[in-house]
Amino acid sequence: MTSALDGFALQREVTGPLDVSYVDIGPQDGDPVILLHGWPYDIHSYGPVASLLADEHRRIIIPYLRGHGGTSSLEDAGRSGQQAAIGADVIELMDALAIDRAVLAGFDWGGRAACVAAALWPERCAGLVSVTGYLIQNIVASEKPLPPEIENGLWYFWYFATERGRAGLEANRREIARIVWRRNSPEWAFTDADLDLAAAAFDNPAYVDVVIHSYRHRLGLAPGHQRYVDLERRLATTPTISAPTVTLDGGADGNFPATDGRGYAQHLTGTHRHRIVEGAGHNLPQEKPEAFADAILEAESLAKRERT
Template sequence: MKNISTEDLDIGYDVYGTPSERVPLILLHGFPDDASAWREVGRLLAAGGHYAIAPYVRGCGPTAFKAETSPRSGRASARSRDLIGLMDTLGIEKAVFIGQDWGAATAQAMAFLNPLRAEQLVILNGHGLLNMGVFAQGRLPSWETFHAGWYQWLFQSPAAKSILEADRAGFIRFVWTKWSPGWRFSEADLAGVVRSAQNPDWIDVVLSAYRGQEDPAADGRDSNADAVLAQLPPITCPTLNLQGANDGVDLHVDTQLGQEGYYHGPLASEVLDECGHFLHRERPDAVANRILAFLA
């Protein structure tokens, strides 16, 4: 693991491969997870000749705020600002953004807010930003999707913080089991993510990520970016969208509900069998092969 300091954060990140003339890849993890999710995919991408970095999102693992007064925002606008700081500090002008879950929303936000810095996108379990736009048009998801999103309603409640403080390990185990049914994850992998969730800012960032316009942790520096994201400008760079057939939280039928209209560049979509929400952990070979073919 390496570390780098930006204006707001000390960011931990993993590295795969060595820099080359190819555009670097930035692997963005989701929730509840950490950068270790990309371990196998990252190695395969490096074996394919690519250079990739996988940062830990704000409030997760080794990534820490430098100032106690910094708002602990978990919004996509804040996460994309962190990414710009990381890229600028590392001297990366343009990247391929490969994101899952929260990381997918961050990758989409980068394409919306900073299109000149997004070479291509790979979206795993694409949801969040585009779903809100689709739902705003009156195209509602199924009752199954509402049921699967129970935790988002919980996170709006005053009891949410104390519940997560009492048993964040149990929460992570429960949702891994429900979101990827049939996946026999290793206890070591789970324990690593639980350790990352011990970051003192993890809960505040998590709750902020789900509290929308009523979020008291929103950072005023992101207000303009939030306004742009609310308009959902088109994504023009080539995009690959991968979904798990057995995803227990982002049901792939609902997550494709009219999202194609937001992509004005080439879009390829595929549903992978025999995996759920954490498809890059469950079927790293299949995910890496799809990414390598797309990049080629």
């Protein structure tokens, strides 16, 4: 079982409530880009993207999100899965690595972490790439129903709201991921080896706690951690993002149909470009790495244009 990330040693950095495991690829003097994976995925979603960007003289940092891979929870706050926590993790990693500004890019949970960091710490975000757009959760509005075809695909939200769901995730981490992958990316011909590579990251001792809390918190079914109260209060206003932003939709996303991006454009006050990537599902970086890498370079270009 091989990966484009083979040969790059995992590094570690203590950041607040976490001991973060990450890879650091490309020239150290390159412009930094932080790539953030989703659930149920891991850093290997970004193998080909990292290679493409390193060839463009970018420094690529890909951390395991809390509860995944070698990233360890050092205290109770590290087992929270709420949006403020994963957004703060990005900034705390940047602080630990002495990175003032970086392009932030992600999908699913990683896209949300990037959006949170870009909104609450705008001075740290040099540009943003987010799959499926503006992902800051409006938890106050969580009881409002979505269209039935989308609700149908979010079965795991409700499953994880129950203790039966917690037990199911504990026992069936890999197979739940398989079902979500198939639904999210119906045109992606992933292999058992691809799934095995990602599923190794789900053996983290905090994985179940973080995942369950993430889905319960976003539905208003679990309180947030005290450490993140002030940040969640700010996120409740659905703050705007001023960084130059490229949003991407997968044209073959089985759960989140592609849009023209106008539904959330009011939250993006910087230069904004929207792209639909045909043939891509929800795990867009792994399915269409060239399109994702191009979006990062476009966000950088937009930022340079704004500065001149």
